[in-house]
Amino acid sequence: MKSTKIIGALLTAVTAAALLSSCAAGSSSNSKTELTFWDGNAIPERTVVWKQIISDFEKVNPDITVKYVGLPQDTGEQKFNNAIATHSAPDLGVLPRGNVPNYYAQNALVPLDKYLKDSSVSDQIRTNFLDTTRGYVSDGKLYALPTHYVPDILWYRPQLFEAAGVTPPATWDEFYSAASALTNSKKGEYGFTMRGGAGAPYQLLPDLYTASGVTSFFNSSGKSTLNDPKNIAALERFVSLYGKNTPSADVTNGYPEMQAEFQGGKVAMMQHNLGSYPTLIQTFNDSQIKALPLPKSKDGAPSVIVPSAFLPSMGIFKSSSHQDAAWKFLEFTLQTKNDSKLAEQAGGIPANKDVQVAGWSPAQPAVDVALKLFNDPKTVFVSAPVYLPDWASIMDTKIDPLFQKVLLGKASAKDLMNTWAKLIDDAQASYKARQH
Numbered sequence: 001m002k003s004t005k006i007i008g009a010l011l012t013a014v015t016a017a018a019l020l021s022s023c024a025a026g027s028s029s030n031s032k033t034e035l036t037f038w039d040g041n042a043i044p045e046r047t048v049v050w051k052q053i054i055s056d057f058e059k060v061n062p063d064i065t066v067k068y069v070g071l072p073q074d075t076g077e078q079k080f081n082n083a084i085a086t087h088s089a090p091d092l093g094v095l096p097r098g099n100v101p102n103y104y105a106q107n108a109l110v111p112l113d114k115y116l117k118d119s120s121v122s123d124q125i126r127t128n129f130l131d132t133t134r135g136y137v138s139d140g141k142l143y144a145l146p147t148h149y150v151p152d153i154l155w156y157r158p159q160l161f162e163a164a165g166v167t168p169p170a171t172w173d174e175f176y177s178a179a180s181a182l183t184n185s186k187k188g189e190y191g192f193t194m195r196g197g198a199g200a201p202y203q204l205l206p207d208l209y210t211a212s213g214v215t216s217f218f219n220s221s222g223k224s225t226l227n228d229p230k231n232i233a234a235l236e237r238f239v240s241l242y243g244k245n246t247p248s249a250d251v252t253n254g255y256p257e258m259q260a261e262f263q264g265g266k267v268a269m270m271q272h273n274l275g276s277y278p279t280l281i282q283t284f285n286d287s288q289i290k291a292l293p294l295p296k297s298k299d300g301a302p303s304v305i306v307p308s309a310f311l312p313s314m315g316i317f318k319s320s321s322h323q324d325a326a327w328k329f330l331e332f333t334l335q336t337k338n339d340s341k342l343a344e345q346a347g348g349i350p351a352n353k354d355v356q357v358a359g360w361s362p363a364q365p366a367v368d369v370a371l372k373l374f375n376d377p378k379t380v381f382v383s384a385p386v387y388l389p390d391w392a393s394i395m396d397t398k399i400d401p402l403f404q405k406v407l408l409g410k411a412s413a414k415d416l417m418n419t420w421a422k423l424i425d426d427a428q429a430s431y432k433a434r435q436h
Contacts, residue, residue: 033325035066040080040096041312042070045278049345057332064325073097084108084317091320092330098310100136100144101387103317109143110316115327116142121334124352126374128381132311136387138435144313145334148348150273151305151370152206154292155280160268172211172295175269176237179245182268191245192269193261194238196407198254201399201420203271205384206294206306208234213297215304215380222428227414227421235406235413242407251407274347274366291366293373302378310386312346349374390427398423 039050047070054066069090071079076096083089084106095103103109116122129146137143154175156168164182169175179191195203209215212230219225242250247261255272262270263283270276271294280289293303314333316326332338336354343350344360349370357367373379385391399420405411 032062033064033322035064035092035322035326035329036090037066037068037329038076038080038090038093039068039070040076040094041073042076042094043072046342046345049341053333053338053341056338057329061328061332064328066329071096077102081106084319087319089317089319091322092314092316092326094147095144095310095313095315098144098146098313100133100310100313100315101389103315104137104143105389108317108319110318110320110323111141111143112145112316112327112330113142115331116145119331121331121352124336124354125334126349126351126353128374129311129351132307132381132383133313135383136310144315145330146311146313146351147333147339148343148346148350149307149311150275150346150348151307151373152203152271152273152294153366153370154269154271154294155262155276155289156269156292157265157267157284157288158290159288168290168292169295170292171298171301172234172237173298175295176241179241179269183245185244187266188247189266190247190268192241192271193253193258193267194241194246194250194271195255195258196242196251196253196404197257198396198400200403201395202308204235204238204403205308206304207238207271209306209382210294210304211238211297213301213304215302215382217382217384218428224421224424224428226424227417232414232417235417239406239413251404274349274370277347277366286365291369293369302380303373303376304380304382305373306382306384308384308386311351312348385424385428385431388424388427388431390423390430394420394423394427 037054039047047068050068054068058065073096077099080089080093080096080103084103089108100109116125125145129149130142133144133146134140134142158168160182161168161178166178166181167174169178182191183189208231211234212228214225214228214230217225225231247267249261250258253261258270259272259276259279261267263280274291296303314330316323316330320326333342334352336352339350339352340355340357343355344357347367349367350357357364357371360367399416402411402416402419406413406416
C-alpha cells in the first residue's frame, strides 16, 4: 500500500514537471505561433485554394501555423458576431459578405493603413478597391483588405445572335432592339431573362445607373439620385421588357431560377456576374456563351460600375494577440500568385493589379471583358451606400416586393424610385446622426 502511494506521488510529480516543461517550451523563442483563420464565405472549391495558400505560407514562415475554419456565408456572420461578443474571435478572417461596417460598429477590427503603407503589396492593390473599402466606415480608415470583386456583366448566346443577324449590344438602345429581335414568344424564345424574385434590387441598381448615365449615388445636397428622372425613365423602360421579351416566370425568379431559364437554351441574354461561369459551363461550352460589359447609356458615354454589395474582404480582429503574424498571412494572401488563385476560383477581378489573368482558363475571356472596364480611366464607379445598417433590409424587405408589384403593373416605376430614395435618405440621415 505504501509503495503504491509512493509510485502515485512520483507519477504526479513527473506529470507536473512535464506540464511545466511544456508551458516553458510554448513560451520559448522556438515555439510556433498558431493563427486561427475563419473563412466566412466557405465553399468546397474555395477551401481547396485556401488550404494551398496556407500550406505555401507555412513553408516560408515555419514559425507560424494557420488553423483554417470554413464557415458557410449564410451562418458565418452570426458565428462571427457571437465570437466577438464572447471575446473568442479568430485572429483574422474572410468577413462574411464582406460586411466591414458590421464589425467596425462593434469596434472589432484592426486598422490596416499602417500595415499596408509599410507593405510590399502597398502599390499593387487597386486604388478604387481601397477607396471603396474605406468608404464603408465613417472615419475613412482601412479595416479590411479586399481580395477580388465579381462585377455584373451581360452573358449572351452568340449563336442565337448570329442566327438572327443581330449584333451584340454596346448601348442600352441596342440592348432593347436585340431583346425584341431575339424574341419569338410563340416558340418560347426570349431575348432576355430578368431577376424579379429574391435579390432583384441588387442587380437592378447597375441596370439603372448604366442606362441613365447618372454618375453619383448622392447629389450635391446629399440626397439620393435614385429618383432622378433619368433613373425613373430607365426603370420604366426596363420593366417594359417583362412578359414581352422575357419569360413570364421572371417575376418570381431568383438567381437560380433565372439562370435555369438562360441554361434552358431559349433565352439570348442574362445579366448577372462573373461568378455565374462555373454553373453556365456545365450546360454550354466556351463557344456557346460570351460576356459583354453592361451597356452604356449612349455611344461615347463612359462605362459605369455599381458595386451593390461589399467587396470580398479579409480583416484582423482586435482581440488577436498575434496581430503582426496575422498581417503576415493577410499580406501573403494579397501577393500576386495567391490573389490570382482566389480571384480565378471566384471568377472575379483580382485586387492585386499585377495579377496576369492570361493563364486563367477557361473563364479568362469573360474576366478580360471586366478587366478592360476596370483599367479604363474613363470608367465611372457609382458607390452605393452598402455601409448603411439598413441597406440589406431596405433591399430585401422593401424594394424586392415592390419591384414585383411594378412588374405586375400594381405600382409605378416612379412610386418605386421615390420610395427607394426616401428609404435611403432616411437611413443615411440616421447613420450620419450616429457618427456624431
